[in-house]
Structure formats: structure tokens, C-alpha cells
Amino acid sequence: MTAPAHASLRGVTRRFGAVHALGPLDLDLAAGEFFSVVGPSGCGKSTLMDILSGLSQPSAGTASFDGQPIRGVPDGVGVVFQEDASFPWLTVRDNVAFGLRRAGIAAAEVARRVNHAVGFMGLQEFAGAYPAQLSGGMRQRVCIARTLVLQPRLILLDEPFGALDQQTRLLMGDELLRLWRETGATVLLITHALDEAAMLSDRVGVMSARPGRFIDLVDTGWPRDRDSRVVSDPAFGGLTARLWSSLRTESLKTLGRAA
Amino acid sequence: MTRRRAALLVRSAGLAGLVVLLEVLCRMGAIDALTIIPPSEMAAAMAEQLASGDVLASVRQTFLTVALALVLAVTLGTLGGALLHATPRLRRVLDPLLASYYSVPTFIFYPFLVALLGLSMAPLVALGVMSAAPAMVISTLAGLDGVPRVLFKAARVQRLGRVRTLWLVVLPAAMPRLFSGLKLAMSYALIGVIAGEFILSGSGLGYAISYAYQSFDNRAMYGLMLFVLLAAVSVNGLLYAWEGTLARRRAGG
Numbered sequence: 001m002t003a004p005a006h007a008s009l010r011g012v013t014r015r016f017g018a019v020h021a022l023g024p025l026d027l028d029l030a031a032g033e034f035f036s037v038v039g040p041s042g043c044g045k046s047t048l049m050d051i052l053s054g055l056s057q058p059s060a061g062t063a064s065f066d067g068q069p070i071r072g073v074p075d076g077v078g079v080v081f082q083e084d085a086s087f088p089w090l091t092v093r094d095n096v097a098f099g100l101r102r103a104g105i106a107a108a109e110v111a112r113r114v115n116h117a118v119g120f121m122g123l124q125e126f127a128g129a130y131p132a133q134l135s136g137g138m139r140q141r142v143c144i145a146r147t148l149v150l151q152p153r154l155i156l157l158d159e160p161f162g163a164l165d166q167q168t169r170l171l172m173g174d175e176l177l178r179l180w181r182e183t184g185a186t187v188l189l190i191t192h193a194l195d196e197a198a199m200l201s202d203r204v205g206v207m208s209a210r211p212g213r214f215i216d217l218v219d220t221g222w223p224r225d226r227d228s229r230v231v232s233d234p235a236f237g238g239l240t241a242r243l244w245s246s247l248r249t250e251s252l253k254t255l256g257r258a259a
Numbered sequence: 260m261t262r263r264r265a266a267l268l269v270r271s272a273g274l275a276g277l278v279v280l281l282e283v284l285c286r287m288g289a290i291d292a293l294t295i296i297p298p299s300e301m302a303a304a305m306a307e308q309l310a311s312g313d314v315l316a317s318v319r320q321t322f323l324t325v326a327l328a329l330v331l332a333v334t335l336g337t338l339g340g341a342l343l344h345a346t347p348r349l350r351r352v353l354d355p356l357l358a359s360y361y362s363v364p365t366f367i368f369y370p371f372l373v374a375l376l377g378l379s380m381a382p383l384v385a386l387g388v389m390s391a392a393p394a395m396v397i398s399t400l401a402g403l404d405g406v407p408r409v410l411f412k413a414a415r416v417q418r419l420g421r422v423r424t425l426w427l428v429v430l431p432a433a434m435p436r437l438f439s440g441l442k443l444a445m446s447y448a449l450i451g452v453i454a455g456e457f458i459l460s461g462s463g464l465g466y467a468i469s470y471a472y473q474s475f476d477n478r479a480m481y482g483l484m485l486f487v488l489l490a491a492v493s494v495n496g497l498l499y500a501w502e503g504t505l506a507r508r509r510a511g512g
Binding site: 053055072073075077078079081084085087088089098099102130132147 | 412427428
């Protein structure tokens, strides 16, 4: 198990020309925490993730990981995107091994880690298959395995289950929780699904309409050893109701209507 | 039987039928021997010319010229396409010229190229490159335009530098379009070189066909034409088969 990470944003703002997309906002991610971000469309959720992953720099403020300012993608940060980012010309096994081989890790260690990640994500039977032979959910699992195999301490997921059906999403959520528990990594999940955020997270940050700021931080109070069955817990309804009440006004603003 | 195989069978049968029809019409005298000789005689003439070794020097020279032109066209075309893709302003200027490039028959420049480079292999290579490179540029641009943006992000997350991103992600992602470019470049290089040889050169397969034509040696002319046709079809067939294998693998078939 790898050492836990700590990431923080201080007064982070992002502008794209005249468009004020994000912030200013502050955020502290505790080591080993599962934090989800929900917010109306276009509120800057993905921009927030790009800043934390080092893919984008803030216009103002600072982003840090393990106490160091983030410049470029830091070592120890893994990212899973909403879109299918598997490499269609590589088999599942080669997709998963991609980063390890580039890092010059010995072949035996690559094989060991790849076997573990492929097995963990339930892809053993498809290790020799190409992405085009897999369903959308399985391709996303390949991308998660490709991230997992690098043993990141901070895993950033940008609506990774957005294109999947509800049943697959619930099951993928369980797998994500299992991954989180086993690796001890800190997880930041961007999602538009309130139930997904309420089910998976230790904490949920609710963002305002653009420029996105945190307008509510909700502690779910779930035990670490949890799975999708929390949806039948009496507290679950209350949590999603609170998230929606925080979000409703902001979503209406996005649609150009008053609350 | 798969649909692909069935289509191949129908196509082959259709072609074979046309060849047989031509043979019959020629043998019956419905087509004058001064116009077309029977396909079987074309094949016999081709075999005789190859066996006698008379045309081997021409074959070697033409294929060497085409190969040189192809390598240069693919290299320059791919680099040119990548450069245009990286410089959108230059691309905006050159896009209309690229789009209309093939409306100009490039081999009209052959006399100018001979004047510039001398009566050697060089103007033929230049003509082949001029014919083939733009197809490669256009295919490279299409290939690079088609690489999903998320793959660039994935490359950055994997901490790949520019060169490794290009080599390990962009190139394989763009490969299907680049392959189409290679096939087109192959055809255009062959057309450019043989047309050049036909018009002005003193050697090569194009010249040999032209010489046989002007000497009213129909048998030699059709033998050589059949050889060029079979060579072009064979190379293209190999490229198609290779492309098909890669495409089926990606598509999971």
C-alpha cells in the first residue's frame, strides 16, 4: 500500500480569455479521502480536475500536491477521463502496461503489476482483446487499470461512468470503492450524478454555477467498508435531498431561470 | 461464407468473365488484332519478354525510381502534413491549393524538370514525388485531425514528452489514415514515373511501352502493359490485405 496523499487548492481561479470559469476556491483533500464534486453543467468541474492533475495551470492561486506546487502532471497522480482513452491499437494487457514500460520498469515487475490490475478490474479473460472488442464499461475499466497499475496516491476521475447505464454504474461504483480501500489512495471524483456522489464519497463538494465555487461541503458519514447497498440506507435519501437542495438553484441559473 | 469473401468472389468472377469475353471476341475476329490482342497472347508475350531478360533492365529501373519517389513522397508528405497541422495559419493559406492540386496534370512539368535536372532518373523521381506527396500530406492532415483529444491528455498524464507522444500515441492513432495515404501515394508515384518515362525518357517500362507502340509491336506493348497492370494490382493487393488485417484487429473482427 502506498503512502496517502494530500492535495490542496488555495484561491484558485481560472479564466479563459474574458470567461471567468472557476473560483476563487479553496479545497483541502485529506489523505485517503474519497471526495466527490457535483455541480451544474459548465460550472468548471473538469477545469478543477485539470488544475489538480497539472494538465492546466490556474490563472491565480496555487494548487499543491504533497506540499509541492503542481507544475505539470505530478508523479503519483493518476487520471481517468470521461471519454474512452484506451489505445485502440493495443491489447488490454499492453494498454495497462503502457505507463510501466515507458517508465523502464523490469519486465517481470511489469507482468506482476499488470496481472494484478487486470485481475482486480475483472479483465483476465480479455487480456489479449483489443478495445474495439470490449463494451464501454470494460474499456473504462481498462483505463482505470492503466491508472491503477502506476500505483497513484491521488486518483482523479472525471465522470468516468458518465456514458454507462445505471446498473453498470452501480457496479463500477462498487469496484471503485474496492480499489479505493485496497490502494489507500485519495480519490477525487467529478460526477453529475447526485446518487453516485452520495453513495461513494466521504465528502461531497457542491459547486455553484459558473464561475464555480464550493457552496456546500457535505460529510456523508459512511463507514470506509461500504458498497452500493448504502442506497437502501435511510440516510441516503436525506443526503441526496441535501445535495439537490444546494444544487437546484445553481442548476436553474445555468438554464437561465430564477429559483 | 462472409460478405467480404462473397464480394471478392463475385468481383473475381466478373473480372475473369470480362477477360474470357475479350479472349473470345479477339479469337472470333470481332476485335481487330491491330487494336487488341487476345489476353492469352498478352500473357504469353509478357512471359517471353521476362524470360528473355530483354525488359529486366527496364523493370529494375522503373521500380527503383518508383520506390525512391515513394519513400521521398511518404517522408516529405508526412512531415509536411505534420508541419501544416502544427501551423494552422499556414494550413489556412495552403488548404485550397492542396484541395485543387490534383486538378493539374503534374506530368506536364516533366520537360521543365528535365531542363532543370537533366535527362536522368532525377526528373522521374521528382515527378513521382510531385504526384504522390500531396496525397500523403492530405492523409496525414486527416489522420492528425482524427486523433481524439483525450489521447493527447492521456499521453500527458502518462508523462510522455513531445517526441514520445508523437511516436507512441499520435502515429499509431493516425495510422489508418496514414495507411490510406500510403496506398494513394503508391498509385500516384507509379503513374507519375511511368507517365514520365512514356513522354520523354529513354529507358524504363513506360519508355518500353511507348517504343513498342511506335514500332507497331502490339504483342510487346500489350505484354508490357499487362506486366505493369499485374505489378500495380499485386502491390496494391498486398497493401490492402495488410491494411485489412490491421483494421480488423482494431475493429475486433
